[in-house]
Amino acid sequence: MILHPAEPFDFRRTLRFILSPPVLANGRRFEPLLDHFEEGEYRRAAEIEGKLVIYGVSENLSDSSPALRVRILSDGRDSRPLEAVAALVRRQLALDLDLLPFYRLGSSDPVLARLAIHFRGMRIPQVANPYEALVSAILEQQVNLSFAHQAKRALIERYGRVTEYGGRSYRLFPSPEAIARATPQELRRLQISGPKARYIIGISSAVTKGDLDLESLRTMGSAPAIERLCALKGVGDWTAHYVAMRALGHCDCLPAADVGLQKSVQFFYGLRQQPPPARVEKLARHWTGWRSYATFYLWLTYWEDTSWRLALRDEIRRSRKAALP
DNA sequence: GTCCAGGATGGGC
């Protein structure tokens, strides 16, 4: 099946966030846990209508406008799953989103203007399901990302389903049911802290019992969705904003208390010290409607090498000076 | 050894 993304769309750049996460300080890389790239094709397992399928997404280069080919690599005789997979891919890669209004904000903000050029066509890749995003975000609270990644991998390997394709293992993120059955002691063995273990199990059982419908948060406005998330034990402002922008498709969320965002804002806007949340919110007034995207692009500048960041900052400074009367 | 990581909670005041 062929899908046509809204232009501009950059497949490689959008996948880059999923497939080649940053080099850690110790020189290692996170290896992706659930996502794969083989033979020019992005591949991942998903549970569709109770069946575990592996799907693949690749660029259809024969087409003149950007086009993606979506197919099912396993269990492909039934056509119904393909429709569901296509819907998943549309959401995962935000194919229907028109980024041009975001890029036009660059006219009132020189930082955004440069980022829009560099990251043109890149979407915020959406985590396949909000539950996965929420649990991952809790694991990532406070601790360094390398440690969080380790805990997440242990959780997936212990509680997630797995299937084989082409000699490679494809895993699913654990279901809420599987985690709801676990005890805090079991999660402690995976180096997850006691409080975090209780939060994750609590959320999982709320989902299992039907008390918490994370999918419904997608169609809600972002403010009520964030409020609903913050009502959960273990979920604060940062986690709620993160889930909203990474999994619920909300484009105007600003995690103003995020350390990475604050550092990036300090660097590119030339502030003497790291800005407190109120200062970030004030600066972000130019980003209205697209604050998730501005945040995401600012985060990603850390993935480029330091000399690139310095060069970009100088360029922004020069453009500011040139704009002075 | 100390401090900080893509935080959140519950206690004391």
Place this chain on the structure above:
DNA sequence: GCCCATCATGGA
């Protein structure tokens, strides 16, 4: 309301 200890581990 604000301030603080606590949680877990690893890297600088």
